[in-house]
Amino acid sequence: MTVHRSVLASTALLGLLASCAPGAERGGALPGGVELSEERLRSDIRTLSSDAFEGRGPASPGEEKTVEFLVDQFRDIGLEPANGDAYTQEVPLVSITVEGRPALRFGGAGGASELAWGTDFVAWTKRVQEHVSLDDSELVFVGYGIVAPEYGWNDYEGLDVRGKTVVMLVNDPGFATQDPDLFNGNAMTYYGRWTYKYEEAARQGAAGALIVHETAPAGYPWAVVQGSWTGPQFGLESEDGNASRVAVEGWITGERARELFAMAGEDFDALQQAAARPGFRARPLPVRASVELDNHIERSVSRNVVGMLPGSERPDEAILFMAHWDHLGRTSDDVPDPIFNGAFDNATGTAGLLELARAFASLPERPARSLLFVAVTAEEQGLLGSAYYAEHPLVPTHKTVAAINMDGLNVLGPMRDVTVIGLGNSELDRYLLEAAQEQGRVLTPDPEPEKGFYYRSDHFSLAKVGIPSLYLEGGTDHVEHGREWTTQQKDDYTLNRYHKPSDEYDPSWDLRGAVQDLELLYRVAFTLANGDAWPEWAEGNEFRAIREADLAAHRD
Known part of the structure; x- marks a missing residue:
């Protein structure tokens, strides 16, 4: 660093x-x-x-x-x-295309909501399977979803997220704080990239991984997410059919994320600020997620x-x-x-x-x-x-x-x-x-x-x-x-x-x-x-x- x-x-x-x-x-x-x-x-x-x-x-x-x-x-x-x-x-x-326009549903003691495909969220799977789903999957907010020993940072410390869905912020704490001594300051590290976040969620055993989109830290508007992740998703296929990947990967808009956190009794902006500071600990959200993806697979x-x-x-x-x-x-x-x-x-x-x-x-x-x-x-x-x-x-x-x-x-x-x-x-x-x-x-x-x-x-x-x-x-x-x-x-x-x-x-x-x-x-x-x-x-x-x-x- x-x-x-x-x-x-x-x-x-x-x-x-x-x-x-x-x-x-x-x-x-x-x-x-x-x-x-x-x-x-x-x-x-x-x-x-x-x-x-x-x-x-x-x-x-x-x-x-x-x-x-x-x-x-x-x-x-x-x-x-x-x-x-x-x-x-x-x-x-291998090309995997989500069929139709599935809905992402959240529910808990604080209420229920349904997110519209493309407008509010996009989701896909890297697993080479015709059907994947989240069924009342527990949500956990894991900050930036980063495990970086060289920076003394572990958003998953003490957590067991197996079978759960992690919700994460895009980019990294250096950008969020503009602190030149935190990560690489304003310059994004690989830990800030969406590719890393999904990979780390898979290593942690999560069932689902959702990144909250905001234009400034992502570097592009929501329209780019819509254009890039709503058609066929290509990948290189591993020997296990990519079974080690998270079942459902996706993005949700910042607006709907704030509504989700409010439903869980949390202040999104406050947690976002806390997640950028050393010592942050992940926060379980009393909300469950459900979505079903039917996939068309072509090799x-x-x-x-x-x-x-x-x-x-x-x-x-x-x-x-x-x-x-x-x-x-x-x-x-x-x-x-x-x-x-x-x-x-x-x-x-x-x-x-x-x-x-x-x-x-x-x-x-x-x-x-x-x-x-x-x-x-x-x-x-x-x-x-x-x-x-x-x-x-x-x-x-x-x-x-x-x-x-x-x-x-x-x-x-x-x-x-x-x-x-x-x-x-x-x-x-x-x-x-x-x-x-x-x-x-x-x-x-x-x-x-x-x-x-x-x-x-x-x-x-x-x-x-x-x-x-x-x-x-x-x-x-x-x-x-x-x-x-x-x-x-x-x-x-x-x-x-x-x-x-x-x-x-x-x-x-x-x-x-x-x-x-x-x-x-x-x-x-x-x-x-x-x-x-x-x-x-x-x-x-x-x-x-x-x-x-x-x-x-x-x-x-």
Whole structure:
């Protein structure tokens, strides 16, 4: 905790160094004399986000069109198949869809209530079962639902929640208190992510797990919850059919949570404040929950799309570029716009992957190390494609020099800065700094660390197996319009288009900023691919020991 913050603080030097550069201008010619095309980038974004691709849902007709398009592009670019003689890596998925619109019922001495599907709550199961239910399940408020020995925090201390339903808050106490000495202060830790909370509830033996949604700590409005968790829920299936998971997972709105706590004779706001302080103890609620979920189960195989540009001297060593091709697909046709086009998220990143592949393939001489290009599936369902790749890498983890992830390119235009999610995590920052100096730009940290973006994209899957990973997110200081305008534009996207059908291609997008950032990533990868360095995680980083052990186990 303390070490991590000191690492971040030390990276302020990076900004100072870069700020010595003259101004935010496009850098000179790229190494190797290649050029990135804004026109090609725009064309690929427009194609991938068109209605013809039906929202690029995994295991759907939209996937077939997307994979066919990407394989054709990889082949035309000149990449070689990266999985034997195949341009694809199969990812076995199980899709579980709740049928109908079930109700969630609460009852106790203080009264009874019924929550409406979609409007008041959403629920699902990861268990591969056609029917799951909660039947008069006792409720327990477990604060943030965190067990973190390194922080001296255990919301489940002294509890037996087997067969019960836990109710939890989203994010973590650091965000709630804004105390820099509590967890990671305003910056979300992995303990604040919904994925962790459901996993911990399962480890504790709970039957159900409900997270209370509030926009600020979640980082997105209720509409995002509705759009993300009311359709097919994809997962990787374990040998036990995911029987170790909680039977019912879900979200409830903050408004209905307050009503629930009042029914139990409790003050939600008071308990919320208490839960953020050390020494909090879970509170049983004299209310029981019931819900029945009938599920439609489909097993399918989705695909990562993989292409390789072999190195000229050390082809067994690789730099990995990645972007997720999938989005949320389509919903029922009885709404005005049933297609979640995912233009920004992530047709832009996938198009960037193609443009970088074209650049490296056009080099007159191939780099010493290989370049691996991976368009992963099922990111929107929980980073599943990248998680499967991390478990089944096509280049061994100890031979993968670094990973570079693209998830939402800058469509607002040139920036004076470039935002690095996880700035200070690894030595990759140094390579990025050198590239940024060529453009007269500064490196800046995530301006919204409370939203946990580091844990919300595919680089996290590779970081967990030790591979140093770089993830950019445009910038915050527009060359022409400044910071305030940039913030307004990003906030508008989050509120009105993120994970909604309205995330559509806009011909007015200024893709000069996207090209600017792709040029940075090209320079970083070019340097690594033509050198012999192995960037390391920063001292004290949680992934450093994993990397060191992996490399040590394979030393000659």
